[in-house]
Amino acid sequence: MDRPPNILVVLSDEHTAAAAGWAGHPHVRTPHLDRLAAQGVSFDRAYTNSPMCVPSRLSLMAGQYVHQIGAWDNGVIPGPSYRTWGHHLREAGYTSVIAGRTHFNGPDRLLGFDKRLTDDLDFWLDHSGRPPRRTPDWRRPTNSHVTEQGTGAHVHTQHDIATTDAALDFLRAPGDDPFLLYVGYMHPHFPLVAPPEFRALYDAADVELPSVADDQHPVISLLRHGFRNDEPLTEEQIREATVCYWALISHLDHQIGQLLAAVPDDTVVIYTSDHGEMAGHHGIWQKQCFYDPAVRIPLLLRHPALTPDRIDAHVSLIDLLPTLRDIAGLASDPALPGHSLLDPTDRPVLSEYHAQGMLDGGFMLQSGPWKYCYYGAANPPQVFNLDNDPLEQNDLSGDTALVHRLDAELRLLLDPDATDERAKSDQAARMAVSTRG
Template sequence: MDRPPNILVVLSDEHTAAAAGWAGHSHVQTPHLDRLAAQGLSFDRAYTNSPMCVPSRLSLLSGRYVHQIGAWDNGVIPGPSYRTWGHHLREAGYTSVIAGRTHFNGPDRLLGFDRRLTDDLAFWLDHSGRPPRRTPDWRRPTNSHVTEQGTGDHVHTQHDIAATDAAVDFLRAPGEDPFLLYVGYMHPHFPLVAPPEFRALYDAADVELPAAADDQHPVISLLRHGFRNDESLTEEQFREATVCYWALISHLDHQIGRLLAAVPDDTVVIYTSDHGEMAGHQGIWQKQCFYEPAVRIPLLLRHPSLSAGRTDAQVSLVDLLPTLRDIAGLSADPALPGHTLLDPVDRPVLSEYHAQGMVDGGFMLKSGPWKYCYYGAEHPPQVFNLADDPLELHDLSGDPPLVRRLDAELRLLLDPDATDARAKSDQAARMAASTASRG
């Protein structure tokens, strides 16, 4: 058997799909990722399976949906049965190595990987398992996720540089075995504090203020209130927040350029992000919802057997593990819901959200041009036709036959009401256990 190829997977945090040069953005500068896109395959309709950090990462690293592994929120600690890319690729003789951000809660810093070069920032990690409070009166303490902005040397920047340094050192002497190197970055996650040389690339006058729907859905209104997105920003704050976000993307691109310079051309390279960033669209900063800026993500794949180009096959992050197994020469695992990206198949996408800001669980089905968002029987759904309404300004949920058809399609993937009940039960048990342990 031929030796399987080395694999580099790069995961950023909060990079929305549209904010990149290869994606057609008129201002965001990503020359290194643009070059990678030109060498490989760009997935123009790639989605996260949860618009939240820990649920998304536990889903993509296990190749299983959020509801299948109980990864409801950012407090979840993976149990001993949790299997990651490292467990799977060990079967093919790979050494699996981590540098940087994984957002693994709990004391196990490897979760099936063989080595860790650098770790997460400790203050992001939760070792209590305590879930968020999901009540209508919950509010984030401040709106610093958008108002903390400007230039400076932030700890996130230092973390990302250190992760790149360690990864490049590993790539100089990786050893004899084929390797899977996962490099996780903080950028462009808020706070929006950008290195000055990258902030200098942008002019705040170039920022276009986004449109928003006239009448907001009640679930979205509560979400905005909870995350203090209903607190008004000055136009100057909005523009500065946007260009700082762009600058963080360019700094991320610079770090990825350093990685790409260190790997041979025959190394398989995958770039993606855990979820997007609303960046003021629909009056929202951060994610936690199912609008396109929050759930559509960049996804690039360079593989010697793939022709360079673009595909509009609809895919999601659960497709990464089947892809890695395929690259490694392993057979398809029927327990995994995803499909290899070496032979992309257009399929419906499922995304879920079970955390603060939404009292009841949220579920998104993306099927063809249609997006169906279900928020429980007590709330109206949302329906958008992205072919006709790419900005998602016109809710079509007033069409009962359409809603019934899309709801039936969602229920082929899961029972949303039963899933919501299970999430709440699990979160209540974890809350009680956490409270008891604190005395």
Template sequence: MRPPNIVVILSDEHTAAAAGWAGHPHVRTPHLDRLAAQGVAFDRAYTNSPMCVPSRLSLMAGQYVHQLGAWDNGVIPDASYRTWGHHLREAGYTSVIAGRTHFNGPDRLLGFDRRLTDDLDFWLDHSGRPPRRTAGWRRPTNSHVTEQGSGDHVHTQHDVAATDAAVEFLRDPGEEPFLLYVGYMHPHFPLVAPPEFRALYDTADVELPAVADDQHPVISLLRHGFRNDEPLTEEQIREATVCYWALISHLDHQIGRLLAAVPDDTVVIYTSDHGEMAGHQGIWQKQCFYEPAVRIPMLLRHPSLQPGRSAAHVSLIDVLPTLRHAAGMAPDTALPGLTLLEAQDRPVLSEYHAQGMVDGGFMLKSGPWKYCYYGSAHAPQVFNVDDDPLELHDLSGETALVQRLDAELRLLLDPDATDARAKSDQAARLSRG
């Protein structure tokens, strides 16, 4: 029996709550809402790193960041790196890329067979140099939030071109089963939205984000590094927020164009590399473990699945086992993830080893609990996300709870040894550069 065709759609910086199917009162995502109604929406899906390149390398290889050494946005995969393309070739699939992958370096395929369109080159790092991880590091500007409003932007042009190319491919994909990956830039900053989509939203509908009164020192340093401590006017916050919503709606429009060309019996996955804080806790971008940064959309349409919702904890490392399962391949026991077609609840892990945090950060999400470990020199953070969805009440003073969650984290990795290895690898790359 011929295995099914597969389409995977990946956006950039789409937080899980900002969608119609997720219950957002304003964000308009009719095409993704329809996909959610046709398949399973995973309400507890998480990124394995709140940063672009580490999360994407983890996603494509089905392995944790620390297993790959994918510490930061400067990492260039070596010849041992195995992606979905390598895996599904064994099942007779042709694998095709359209759009954003954020693969650094000269290899633009990394195991895939064809590329229809490529990344925007100015986003790619061809040097392999690591970021500066010092307390004095600061982003040059806070343009990630202050560059905002209606207008045309190269990100929009990129996304339209990726859709065009993917739709053209789908008109005549050939005889072999295919895996088509379509990567979008939106809703990644800058917050410059196509005028017709910006016009869908009113700044009066924006609920100003919550900020804790007494912030953790690691979060304060992160905010300082990314210039999130520079005051914004209420008008800027409201405009930035509606522009983010508008970029999501433009993304949804492109996905609607794509899905119109995809037969109903095709397996479809939609997800994002990480979320966007959008001002919550006074943070714009991601690079932390609060829910808007780490919880991501995850939708799966498969002929064998009954439509519905899943409360199982899942993460990006589960996508490759799902692709193998859908292709009729046996499970790969070397992969830490599990197939979403038989989703099982278990703790999820996220890591951050880049600028803004001098020491490595690690997040364990287990049941209602979120445990954030920042090294022995810093206090952790603990939240009951079910009871405290805005994560304003740190429970790290509850010693027994901290000890239990810390032990659970250490079943997955040794955070202190991992931090030391990350710093050593980054120092070696810096010396080579």
């Protein structure tokens, strides 16, 4: 058997799909990622399986849906049965290495990988297992996720530079075995404090101010209230927050450019993000919802055997592990619900949210042009036709026949009501344990 190729996977935090040069954004500068996109395959309808950091990352690493592994919220600590890319690729003789942000909670900093070069920032890690409080009166302490903005030094920037340095050191002497190198960056995650030289690339006057509907879905209204997104911002704050977000993406691109320069052309390279960023659309900053800026993510794959292309098939982060197994020469694993991106097929995408800001579980089915959002029997759903309404401003949930059809399709993947009850039960048990502790 031929030696399988080396693999570099780069994961950013909170990079929405549209905010990139290769995606057609008129202002965001991503020259290194643009070059990677030109050399490989861009999956233009890629989605996260949860618009929340830890659930998304645990899902993508396990190749399992959130509900399959109980990754409900940012307090989840993986149990002993949790299996990652590292466990899987060991079968093919790979050495698996982590550099930077993984957002793994708990004392196990490897979770099946062989080596860790640098770790997460301590203040992002939760070792208590405490779940979020999901009550109507819950509110984020401040709206600093948008109002903490401008230029300056920040620990996230320092983390990303140190992560790049550690990854480059490894790439200079990776050893004899084929390797899987995962590099995790903080940027462009808030706070929106950008290095001055990258902020200088942008003019706040170029920002197109997002529109916010007066009459919003009740679940979205509560979510906005919980995360203090209903607190008024000045036009200057919106413009500055947006260009700082762009600047953080450009700094991320600069870091990735250094990695790409250090690997030969026969190295398989994958770039993606854990979820997107609403950046003011629908009056929301951060993510935690199913509008496209929050759930649609960049996904690039460069493989020597693939012809550069743009793919419209719906794919999601659970497809990464089957892809890695395929690249490594391993047989497909029937326990994994995803599908290898080396031979992509258009299939419905499922995304879930079970955390603060929503009293009941949220579920998104993306199928063809249709997006169906289910928030429990007590709440109205949302339905959008993204082909005709890419900004998701025209809710079609009044079409009863359409809702019934999409709801039936969602229930082929899971029982949303039973899943919601299971999530709440698990969170209640974890809350009781953490409170006693």
